[in-house]
Each structure stands twice: as structure tokens, then as C-alpha cells.
Amino acid sequence: MTRVGLEPIIRAHPLFAGLDEAFCQLVCGCATNVRFRACDYLFHEGEAADRLFLLRQGRVALETPTPGQGAIVFRTLDAGELVGLSWLVPPYRWAYDARALEPVRAIAMDAVCLRRKCEQDHDLGFEVMKRVVPILIERLHGTQRQMLDVYGSPS
Amino acid sequence: MAARPDRAPPGDPLTPRVVRVLKRRRDAPRTVTLDIAADDATAFQPGQFNMLTAFGVGEVPISLSGDPADTNRRVHTIRAVGPVSSALARLAPGDALGLRGPFGSGWPMAAAHGHDVVLIAGGLGLAPLRPALYRLLAERQRYGTIALLYGTRSPDEILFRRELAAWQRRHDIRIGVTVDHAPSDWTGHVGVVTRLIPGLALDPANTLAFVCGPEVMMRFTIAALKEAGLGDAAIHLSLERNMKCAVGLCGHCQFGPVFVCRDGPVLCHDRLGGLLGLKEL
Numbered sequence: 415m416t417r418v419g420l421e422p423i424i425r426a427h428p429l430f431a432g433l434d435e436a437f438c439q440l441v442c443g444c445a446t447n448v449r450f451r452a453c454d455y456l457f458h459e460g461e462a463a464d465r466l467f468l469l470r471q472g473r474v475a476l477e478t479p480t481p482g483q484g485a486i487v488f489r490t491l492d493a494g495e496l497v498g499l500s501w502l503v504p505p506y507r508w509a510y511d512a513r514a515l516e517p518v519r520a521i522a523m524d525a526v527c528l529r530r531k532c533e534q535d536h537d538l539g540f541e542v543m544k545r546v547v548p549i550l551i552e553r554l555h556g557t558q559r560q561m562l563d564v565y566g567s568p569s
Numbered sequence: 570m571a572a573r574p575d576r577a578p579p580g581d582p583l584t585p586r587v588v589r590v591l592k593r594r595r596d597a598p599r600t601v602t603l604d605i606a607a608d609d610a611t612a613f614q615p616g617q618f619n620m621l622t623a624f625g626v627g628e629v630p631i632s633l634s635g636d637p638a639d640t641n642r643r644v645h646t647i648r649a650v651g652p653v654s655s656a657l658a659r660l661a662p663g664d665a666l667g668l669r670g671p672f673g674s675g676w677p678m679a680a681a682h683g684h685d686v687v688l689i690a691g692g693l694g695l696a697p698l699r700p701a702l703y704r705l706l707a708e709r710q711r712y713g714t715i716a717l718l719y720g721t722r723s724p725d726e727i728l729f730r731r732e733l734a735a736w737q738r739r740h741d742i743r744i745g746v747t748v749d750h751a752p753s754d755w756t757g758h759v760g761v762v763t764r765l766i767p768g769l770a771l772d773p774a775n776t777l778a779f780v781c782g783p784e785v786m787m788r789f790t791i792a793a794l795k796e797a798g799l800g801d802a803a804i805h806l807s808l809e810r811n812m813k814c815a816v817g818l819c820g821h822c823q824f825g826p827v828f829v830c831r832d833g834p835v836l837c838h839d840r841l842g843g844l845l846g847l848k849e850l
């Protein structure tokens with residue numbers, strides 16, 4: 415798919431909905447269309463966080479391998495959500511694995527390209543931050559609540 | 570307003586009647602569902618509870634979790650957390666226990682006629698909501714859209730699995746199940762239950778929410794429902810407090826201005842003001 419063809423898809427994604435035309439062009443310049451089969455990994459813990467994914471279709475599990483127990487899934491993400499936040503801040507390394515639970519279609523953004531454009535144009539950078547930070551906060555709050563283990567039985 | 574019982578429990582409400590277990594099912598780790606032979610045909614309202622006695626151990630409040638239309642049995646889902654609940658959870662078919670009730674207010678089923686209804690359950694909170702769901706489905710045409718969102722700890726703690734699967738296959742109810750964490754073979758949602766609310770695209774002017782679960786979960790759920798546009802008067806909660814008499818005499822269950830046994834356990838959020846978030850009362 416051409417980058418021109420990607421523009422309406424990126425505009426329709428909640429992360430970039432309503433983005434200014436000029437910014438959208440810049441963002442689209444970093445984007446490619448990708449697909450994963452069920453069980454494919456989008457990325458692994460420890461690898462360079464050089465991409466982010468705007469999910470268009472399918473469910474992705476964020477998981478962490480634990481000794482003796484296999485992987486533990488601590489969050490799933492669905493169409494309309496953003497997979498990957500570690501590309502935002504150094505050392506730009508994934509902190510967990512992301513695995514497709516179903517066939518997945520997504521827009522992959524080259525994180526190096528997006529970071530460079532945000533650095534060059536701080537208005538774009540601020541716009542991207544305003545859109546990503548609420549997601550970060552929502553994930554943080556969700557994780558805090560899960561950690562409270564409110565459904566757990568008293569021991 | 571939460572619905573009031575149609576009539577007082579039969580006989581002396583302070584004296585347990587002796588009843589027997591008909592059937593016992595294990596629903597989740599440390600959680601069983603007991604079918605108890607009904608000793609009368611008293612109807613109960615979804616959301617009400619009975620006081621159950623494990624003889625020689627003690628008495629605790631336990632919600633009714635079965636179908637109100639089934640007058641032959643009283644169904645209770647019990648998680649073993651301490652001496653009394655553990656003794657009750659160990660009962661086998663034929664064993665005797667004490668029962669008094671039903672007590673308290675129920676979910677506002679009649680007030681929900683003509684409205685969309687969303688049930689939001691956390692953990693064992695699905696048990697007191699199940700009778701409401703039976704009624705909603707039995708009188709499906711009286712209600713708008715119906716949704717059940719259920720959050721629990723992990724896939725092996727999911728209650729009423731077979732029924733949930735059957736409800737998921739129906740086209741006239743939306744079911745969302747999520748867990749806090751899961752092994753890698755789980756393909757459902759993982760995350761907090763409030764994340765499922767935006768996907769329902771609720772019509773805030775026409776929706777009633779029935780919420781039951783641990784208090785922390787209910788607080789977050791109320792915040793998320795309000796963010797979706799629901800007012801306090803549209804949000805109904807089931808509260809838990811320690812109980813003794815269950816008939817409004819002893820004050821054990823007092824929560825601010827309400828006695829949970831008599832005025833609740835189902836209460837409209839507009840009656841509670843900000844009480845739910847307070848550390849101490």
C-alpha cells in the first residue's frame with residue numbers, strides 16, 4: 415500500500431484522529447502497513463523499540479515470560495489501540511513481548527523517523543505527546559488496579 | 570430507588586430454619602455453588618441475600634445467586650475465606666444448615682423497564698447479579714440493550730463458565746469478560762473491567778447500571794460510568810458490610826446514614842454521596 419493510501423487509515427485511527435493536515439503528512443512518512451499471523455510476535459522483550467503499531471484489526475497480548483509458568487499475559491490490546499510505548503524514551507528497548515492472538519493488521523510507524531520529526535518540529539512533538547501520554551496514564555492506572563489484586567482471596 | 574421486598578420473610582426473621590443441601594458444584598478455587606432445598610415458596614428479588622448458618626461455627630450473609638423463578642431451591646455461591654464460609658463451602662448433598670431470609674433490597678428490575686441495562690461484575694460479584702440477568706432474559710422484551718461486563722482475577726476464577734458461554738452465543742445480550750492476568754493460551758481480554766465500558770457506547774440518558782464487586786472495583790467503575798455520562802441516579806450498587814441481625818436492629822452493618830441489611834445491600838449511588846471512597850466512617 416502506498417503512503418498516500420495509508421493517510422485515511424492513519425487519520426481514522428483514534429491516536430491520530432483530527433490531526434492537522436501538515437502533521438499528518440509528516441506522520442504518514444514514517445508509516446507502513448503490516449500484517450501478522452496468529453502467534454507471530456510483534457516484538458520481544460529486550461529488543462530495540464524501533465517501531466510502534468496502530469492496531470487496525472485483531473488482538474495482541476502483552477506478556478512476560480516467567481520461570482516455570484510460561485508467559486503471563488498482563489494486558490491485551492484490540493483494534494484502535496496502540497501497541498508499544500517504549501519507543502518514546504531511552505533506552506528505547508521493549509520491556510515485554512507482544513504476540514498476535516489472532517490475525518493482526520496494523521500500521522507500523524518507524525519510531526526513529528517519528529522521533530526525529532518530533533525533535534525537528536516541536537509542535538508536532540507536542541501533538542504526539544498529547545496523544546500518547548493519556549494512553550500511558552491509562553495503562554499505568556490499569557496496571558496499578560490489576561496489581562491491587564482486588565478479586566484475590568484473603569490468604 | 571432500590572426495590573424493597575414484597576413481603577417480610579416467613580416466621581421469625583431472627584430464627585434460622587433448618588434446610589438441606591441438594592447439590593454442590595465447584596465453580597472456582599475455594600468457591601462452590603450450593604443448591605438448597607427451599608422450605609417455602611417465598612419469592613426473592615434479585616440482589617437479596619440470606620443469612621446462612623454453619624451449625625456450631627456461625628452465621629454469615631450470602632447473596633442468592635440462582636433463578637428467582639425456581640421456587641424449589643435456593644442457590645448460593647460461596648467463597649471460603651474464613652471459618653463460616655469455609656464450613657458452608659464444605660457442605661455436601663444431604664447436609665443440614667440454617668437459613669433465614671431473604672433480606673434486603675433488590676436490583677431495581679421494574680425501574681429498568683424500557684431502559685438499556687448494563688451489569689458490571691467483579692469477581693464473586695457476579696453471583697448477586699446472576700438472578701438479575703435471569704430476570705432480564707426471562708422478560709427480554711421489556712428492556713432495551715442488555716450487557717454484562719465481568720472482570721475477575723484469572724481465567725480459572727471465572728464463575729458460571731458454561732452459562733457465560735451460552736449467554737455469549739445469544740444475540741440479544743452483549744457479554745464482555747476480562748481478567749487481571751492470564752496464561753498464554755487465553756485469547757480473551759486481559760485488563761481492568763472498566764476498559765470494556767467505552768466499547769458499549771452507552772446511551773447515558775437511557776441506561777441503568779447494576780454494579781457488584783469489591784469496593785475498590787466499584788469505585789473505579791462508578792468513575793468510568795460517570796465519564797460515560799451516567800448520573801448518580803442511574804448507578805446501583807450492592808454493598809457488603811459485616812452483619813449480625815440482618816433486620817435493621819443491631820447496627821452492625823451501618824454505613825453512614827444507611828443500614829446495609831435493611832436499606833441495602835442494593836443502593837442507588839445517589840444515596841451514598843461520596844461515602845464509598847472514605848477510608849473510615
Ligand SMILES: Cc1cc2nc3c(=O)[nH]c(=O)nc-3n(C[C@H](O)[C@H](O)[C@H](O)COP(=O)(O)OP(=O)(O)OC[C@H]3O[C@@H](n4cnc5c(N)ncnc54)[C@H](O)[C@@H]3O)c2cc1C
Pocket residue numbers: 568618627629630631632633645646647648649650651652653654655693696697808809810811812834
Ligand atoms: C449482603 C452480603 C452478601 C454477600 N454475599 C456473598 C456471597 O454471595 N458469597 C460469598 O462467598 N460471600 C458473600 N458475602 C461475604 C460473606 O458474608 C463473608 O465472606 C463472610 O461473612 C466471611 O465470614 P467467615 O467467617 O467465613 O470469615 P471471617 O473470619 O469473617 O473473614 C475471614 C477473612 O476474610 C475476609 N473477608 C470477610 N468478608 C469478605 C468478603 N466479603 N470479601 C473478601 N474478604 C472477606 C476478612 O477480612 C478476613 O480476612 C456477602 C456479604 C454481604 C454483606
Ligand code: FES
Pocket residue numbers: 811812813814815816817818819820821822823828829830831
Ligand atoms: S445487621 Fe443488624 S442492623 Fe444490619
